[in-house]
Amino acid sequence: MVLQDKYAPDSIYSFVRLIITLFIAIIGNAGMWAIVVIMPDIGNEFQVSRATLSFPYILTMVGFALGNVFLGRFVDRVGITQAIIFASFLNFIGFAGASLFDSFFIFTFFHLIVGLGTAVSFGPLLADISLWFKRFRGIAVAIAASGNYISGAIFPFLLGGVIADYGWRGSYYALSIASIGLLLPAGFFLKRRLSSKFQKEQEERAKTQAVSSRFSPLKLQIILSVAAICCCVAMSMPQIHIVNMCVDLGFGSKVGAEMLSLMLLGGVISRLISGVLVDFIGGVRTLLLGSSLQCIGLVLYYPTMDVNALYIVSLIFGLSQGGIVPSYAIIVREYLPPQEAGERVGIVIMASVFGMAFGGWLSGLIFDLTNSYQLAILNGILWNLINICIATMLLFMGSRKPPKALVT
Numbered sequence: 001m002v003l004q005d006k007y008a009p010d011s012i013y014s015f016v017r018l019i020i021t022l023f024i025a026i027i028g029n030a031g032m033w034a035i036v037v038i039m040p041d042i043g044n045e046f047q048v049s050r051a052t053l054s055f056p057y058i059l060t061m062v063g064f065a066l067g068n069v070f071l072g073r074f075v076d077r078v079g080i081t082q083a084i085i086f087a088s089f090l091n092f093i094g095f096a097g098a099s100l101f102d103s104f105f106i107f108t109f110f111h112l113i114v115g116l117g118t119a120v121s122f123g124p125l126l127a128d129i130s131l132w133f134k135r136f137r138g139i140a141v142a143i144a145a146s147g148n149y150i151s152g153a154i155f156p157f158l159l160g161g162v163i164a165d166y167g168w169r170g171s172y173y174a175l176s177i178a179s180i181g182l183l184l185p186a187g188f189f190l191k192r193r194l195s196s197k198f199q200k201e202q203e204e205r206a207k208t209q210a211v212s213s214r215f216s217p218l219k220l221q222i223i224l225s226v227a228a229i230c231c232c233v234a235m236s237m238p239q240i241h242i243v244n245m246c247v248d249l250g251f252g253s254k255v256g257a258e259m260l261s262l263m264l265l266g267g268v269i270s271r272l273i274s275g276v277l278v279d280f281i282g283g284v285r286t287l288l289l290g291s292s293l294q295c296i297g298l299v300l301y302y303p304t305m306d307v308n309a310l311y312i313v314s315l316i317f318g319l320s321q322g323g324i325v326p327s328y329a330i331i332v333r334e335y336l337p338p339q340e341a342g343e344r345v346g347i348v349i350m351a352s353v354f355g356m357a358f359g360g361w362l363s364g365l366i367f368d369l370t371n372s373y374q375l376a377i378l379n380g381i382l383w384n385l386i387n388i389c390i391a392t393m394l395l396f397m398g399s400r401k402p403p404k405a406l407v408t
Contacts, residue, residue: 007192014132018140020189021129024084025147026154027182028121030175031091031114033152035060036260037159038168039243040253046104050244051364056111057240061357063115065350068123071116072346075124083120084187090117091179099172117179122148123349126326127342130333131194135279138286138330142275145326149271149318152264156257217336221344225351227390228328231291232355233362234298234384235324237376238263238317240360245373251307259314266318274323283330286323288391293320295384302377325352331394359383 007013035042035057043053071083094114098107126141133140162171242263246256270290278286297317304313328348336344363376 009132009134010136017132017190018129018143020186021125021144022147024183024186025121025125025144026151027178029118029148029151030155031060031118032064033155034159034171034175035111036240036243037156037257038163040247041163041168048104049368051361051368054361054364056108057360058357059108060111060115061353063112064119065353067116067119068346068349069343071120072124072127072342075128075342076340079191079193080124080128081187081191083124085184087117087120088179088184091183092176095172095176095179099169123346124342126329127345137333138278139275141326141329142271142323146268146271149264149267149322153261153268156261160254160257220335221347223390223394224328224331224348227387228348228352229355230383230387231324232352233359234294234380235321236356236359237363237380238301241363241373242314249305255307259311262311263314263318266315267322270319270322271326274326278327278330283327283334284391284394287327287331288395290321290324290327291384291388291391294324295381295388296320298377298381298384302374
C-alpha cells in the first residue's frame with residue numbers, strides 16, 4: 001500500500017517524471033521548428049515558390065498529426081517508453097535522409113518521417129503526464145506543453161550558428177545525432193505506468209464531467225477538433241511565415257528567427273500562466289480567454305511594418321496564445337475516459353496540426369496571389385473568430401444543468 005501511494009498522482013515521483021517529460025519535449029520537438037528556420041536557405045537552393053516552399057512544413061505537420069493519433073493509441077496500450085524509442089529512430093532517419101539528397105521532392109518526403117517521430121513529444125507526452133496529476137494537472141500539462149515552445153525558442157539560435165558554419169545540412173546532421181544520443185536514453189526513465197486503481201478513480205470523475213457537459217464523447221471530440229483547426233489556421237500565419245515576412249521587409253532571416261524565438265518564449269510564459277488558470281477556472285474558460293487574446297495579437301500584426309514594433313508584437317502574440325492548444329488537452333482529460341487519453345488527445349492535436357499545415361499553406365498562397373501578408377493576417381483573424389464562437393458555446397452548454405435523464 002505504501003509503495004502504491006509512492007507512485008500516486010501528485011506524488012514526488014510525478015514531479016520527477018514531469019521534469020524528464022519536459023526534457024524529452026524540448027529535444028523531441030526540434031523537428032517542428034528546424035524547417036521554419038531553414039526555409040529561406042531551402043528556397044534559395046531549390047528555387048521554388050513561397051506556396052511550394054511550405055510543403056516540407058506541411059508534410060512535417062501531416063506526419064506530426066498522424067503520429068499523435070497512432071502513437072497516442074500505442075501509448076494507451078503499451079506505455080510511453082516504447083513509443084519514444086520508436087520515435088527516436090524515426091527522427092534519426094528523417095533528419096539524416098533529408099540532408100543527404102539534392103532533390104526538393106525527396107527532401108520534402110523525409111519531413112513526413114520527421115513529423116511522425118516528433119509527434120511522440122507532444123500529444124502522447126501530454127496524455128501520459130496528465131494521468132500522473134490530479135490537483136496540479138493544469139500546470140503539469142502546461143509545463144510539458146511548454147517544451148514545444150522552449151524548443152522553438154532555443155533551436156533557432158542553436159541552428160542559426162550551425163547553419164552559418166556548416167549550412168542547413170550540417171544542422172540536420174546534428175539533429176539526427178541528438179535524436180539517438182539524447183531522446184532515446186531519456187525515454188527509459190518513463191517506464192513506470194499508473195496503477196489501475198488510480199486510473200479507475202479518474203475514469204469515474206470523467207464520466208461525471210461528461211454528463212454535465214450535455215455532449216456525448218463523440219460530439220465533444222468533433223467540436224474540439226473543429227475548434228482546434230480554426231485556432232491553428234489563425235496561429236500559423238505568424239509562427240510559420242514570420243521569418244519570410246522579415247526577409248520580404250528587408251530585415252533579414254536572422255531578425256525573423258529572433259522574432260520567432262521571442263514569440264515562442266512568450267508562448268512558454270503564456271502556457272505556464274494558463275496552466276495555473278486551468279487549475280482554478282477549468283479548461284473551457286482558459287480556452288476562451290486564450291483565443292480572445294490571440295485575436296487581439298493578430299489584429300496588432302496587421303498595421304505593423306517597423307522592425308522594433310514587430311519585435312514587440314511578436315512577443316505580445318506569444319504571450320497571448322501559448323495556452324490554447326494545451327487547453328484542448330485539458331478539456332479532453334476533464335470530460336473523456338482516461339484510459340483513452342493518448343488517442344483522444346492525439347485526435348485533437350492532429351486537428352490542430354492540420355490547421356497549422358493548412359493555415360501555413362493558405363498564408364503562402366495568399367502571399368503568392370497578393371505579394372503581401374496583409375490579407376493572410378485578416379484570414380487568420382476570421383478563422384480565430386470561429387474558434388471563439390465554439391469556445392463560447394462550450395462554456396454556455398457546460399454552465400447549464402443537464403436533464404435528469406442524463407444525470408441518472
